[in-house]
Amino acid sequence: MRIECPWCGSRSEDEFVCGGQSHIARPEPATASDAEWAAYLYQRDNPKGLHHERWLHRFGCGQWFNVARDTVSHNILASYPMTAPKPELPDANGGEA
């Protein structure tokens, strides 16, 4: 697998670490119910198709960034910095779980 680091360009997968699903909002700890907090900690999507993940260029620049990846074709549709907005991307597989 090759992954495009927004800073270093295309690199081999063994330079990276996957940090799981991205774009998960952290609830306000003081007001979140136990159920909301547990969902934030443990519940993750498992889509067939477009998926957003957080990757770390561990052996390179040390930066976290987002990757939009198709879990069927394994094609990477976009990689973008953590602070960039989630891009609008077509989901070839409809995103069914």
Added chain:
Amino acid sequence: MKRSRQRLPHARVDTGQPLTFQFDGETFRGYAGDTLASALLANGVSIVGRSFKLHRPRGVFAAGREDANALVQLESGTWSEPNARAALVPLYQGLVAKGQNAWPSPDWDLLAALGLLKKVLPAGFYYKTFIWPNWKNWEGLVRRLAGLGRAPSAPDPQYYLKQTVHAEVVVVGAGRAGLEAALATAQDPACRVLLLDEQEEPGGALLASPDPADRTWLASMLERIAQCPNITLMPRSSVNGYHDHNVLAALQRVGSHLGPQADSAAPREIFWRICAGRVVLATGALERPLVFPHNDRPGIMLAGAVREYTHRYGLTLGERIVFFANNDSAWHTALEMVAHGVPVTAIIDVRLGVAPELLRRATAAGIEDRLGYSVVHTRGRGALRQVLIQRLTEDGGGLQGPRETLDCDLLAMSGGWTPTLHLYSQSGGKLAWREEDTCLVPGTANQAVTAVGRANGDFPQPLHTQAHWLTPGVSSDCQWVDFQYDVTAADIQLAARENYVSVEHVKRYTTNGMSVDQGKTSNVNGLGILALATNRSIPEVGTTRFRPPYHPVTIGAWAGVELGALYQPFQRLPAHTCHAALGAQFVDMGGWQRPECYPRAGESEQQAIAREVLAVRGAVGLLDYSPLGKLEVHGPDARELLNRMYVNNLATLPVGAARYGLMLNEQGIVVDDGVVVCLAEDHFLLHTTSGGAASVHRALEEWLQCEWVALRVLVTNVTTQWATFMLSGPRARAVLAQLSGDIDLGGDAFAHMQFRSGSLCGVPVRILRASFTGEVSFEISVPAACGESLWEALMTAGASHGVTPFGIESLMVLRTEKGFLHVGSDTDGNTMPQDLGWGGAIAKQSVDFIGRRSLTLEVGQDPERLQFTGIALLEESATTVSGAHVLSGDGKSSAGYVTSACFSPTLGRAVALGIVAGARARVGEIVSVYYEGKIQPARLVAPCQVDPAGTRLQADATTPQPVAPQPAAPQPAAPQPAASLHVPQILAVCSPMAGTNSITRKEFRLRHETACELIRLQVFHRDRALLPALTAALGFELPAPGEARRQGSWRWLWSAPGDWLLAVPAGEGSAALKTLRDATAGMWAVATPITDSQVMLVLDGARVRDVLARGCALDLHPAHFGGDRCAVTRFAGVSVLLAPSGGDGFLLLACRSLAVWLRDWCEAVSRDC
């Protein structure tokens, strides 16, 4: 020696170069250019091995990778290779091979009796038979019976390499289509073309052609390719895996084909990782066998293989050759053979209609034809003698008429051709069914890949194939589909009757295609039979997805050089050579080679630990504590970040003070503890657990980069920049005071949990008073390069005080006596701070910190949680171990376990720590400790069992204090005479690589660079205004990502966003540092000299890129990675900065502690340079 058959004159073997070899103890002769298979056929060896399950005789059946029958044990001893395919083993002088899976020999195999049991060993018999009472009881027996070759048991004396190569276009297969594709794409000189071929010589199917025009064409194409500088032809390279994003894996036989006599400087094999722009598959097609009764007899071969053995190897395989086919290709082959004087008796074809032109030519050549017939039986033991044929009914669904007997000694069969699309399927490409050729062809591609030539279903002549998946009207019992695994058409039909519908399930249930064959010959026939049995079309049945590897990969090639000492990266302590000289016993801990203890002559490990512990308690000990994690946190929001990350309140931590801290993850679980030091209002130093630096750094960065992006904080891991030593014991202060420095060490001026920085023996020093031993301790850090000198200085200064070097095992005993928590040992994946007694402190905390919310979940409130406690065994001489269980009240289940246990030399008895259900409320209770069947009584006690009041930390004494109760222990060993030794005034800088620090090979050199100094410049890059301000302040634009830029004699290298390295000529470091600090004053920028903490290596030589490509996956081509580039990348398993330095030279920067690892690793992978 047997006389081998006369070769035909047009053979490609060199009859001027005879070679002798041995098979099953007999000596034979072959020629250069032969394979073991062709040489065995030439010598009339018809049985080479036995099948896997039923031990049926197996001979050579094909001429390439699809031959799963002729498997041999190649050579013996350490070089030996099991399951070598005779058709792929090139003959060399002195080759020795043995047939496999047979006893006493393949010709006469006693286990062939298993064949009689065939009826009771149908598909799935494992699942049906060996379930009672347990598969375990049967496994040994089954493994002995159903075996293949034997793996050598001694270490492999050869070596293997792994390497990465980049190419814009990769062409797999150097047959006609592959050669044409490579030349066409190479028109663009910037396009690097990599042409891989798996055979001993390129040419593919052309090698089997007798046509002189084909041979001339091949020679001229190879000539043209040799003249193309941008085409790299890699022979003997089998592409085995097609992975995501056009990454391919290939195995190249470098010395393997030469046998055990190969040059030992060259690797046996190289395992390539290929990064391709696009891929052209010119992998040809595989011929299918026909499925008919007793089609597995030696003497029955694929027609294409007969063609190859005839024309490439010049063999006349039979006197009466019969063909059996369902397509035209066999007819062309038969006619071609007759034209070259090889006798063909008859062609049996299942088709009723064949082109009149073919019929006419066959008749003219004296070949009998039988159209609309099928072979229904074969006869002959050891060698084929007769085939029986019978007419098929009009609809092809049965047989009619009488059986006819044909005498023959070779049956050449062709069941049609299947494009070799294993790699296409692995790449995620969909396959499509083409009815007219009854084969699978490329459908929809998932990656940038195309198939050409026969791999794309473009056959040179039309095939007119008619499906004939099995022979109807006769029992399907002995109609073999997977020859090596003994899978028959009946097995597949049985699976269908048992309601297996999915082709993937049928494959696993019957094991069809799961043998060495891996579906190469059995896959499509299996699909056809399943389709017939379930009344579906083949597209409805679907196909199995092929998975890597296409061809087996040697385990040695997977391992590469990562064996033994090079198994994984190791870091060396700055004072490693001092420890080695003192006889330290090293242990790998968190990637560091650390002394466990320093046993003296005649001392056991336990005795050494006891001596070291008592020396610390009684006088003073010295520990190399360099792996202690050290992170620097800079910035206006640094305190805020730490307050959010640590359980403790750090808002009130004054400058110069240190505070113990506990770190949780978001689930509330304790993940690290350490000591936080406030260096300045906006500058902190975190000491994490040893080995925890990387994970704590990662956690801080993840929160900063992903959640709290506005916090202006820089986190730098400086662990390896500093050599840290712990001087611990009542005389620690007295020892340290002997070194010249500017820090007041007096008990009042420098209290416990205080931090000072200054200078010591002329170098910068950081000293922390914390204690993990319970004794007065100074954790002294100096630049890593001065570590060795500081160790020597402290040993010298402490000699008269009895300073004793102590190891990590002794430290563990010291801290267990004191009941100090060791995160990871005394905590598990469920431990929350309240389990450690922090509940009250947290309740008073007002700020939120990571993990706090999770503590309030129901799980955190359970009174029966496992809580940290001391465990005192009641019997005087009892001992226990970590992992022993503490039993619940009824004695039937576990209520926790011992996490740390050791013999305490201080107390003269065992001490233990553990986590036990509800332990905090149960102090004083008697419990039972269970280990390996033994139950011991114990009491739950407070964790600290030595000096609970902590008075020893206040000790200012120059006289050792007694520890109560006083043990009957020996006094620390007599110190070395010290009077003559001299404590240095200035600490010297030492080389990071002890001993030889360079590699000099013919085409590769490595040396330690000392001609430059390094400075690191960091800014808070998310502040977008900073970069322009920095450019203005420096009067120079710093390099962009991936760039290197020169500024006069300075060289800037980009290493991360807002992070640059500056290399300046040796001697200019201080001036450059001052210039940078002056220019960036008042800006959020940090400039740090790091020369002493890095190792700078210069690598050069004609093959430097090969050596680098064996450790990293970057594209190192000068056009892509030239003098204005640099990259932080993974090399040899560690993070390094790599920058081309002109010509064939590269500068490589890494942590100093990795210097020896990098040198040793480069030495191992450059053996052939």
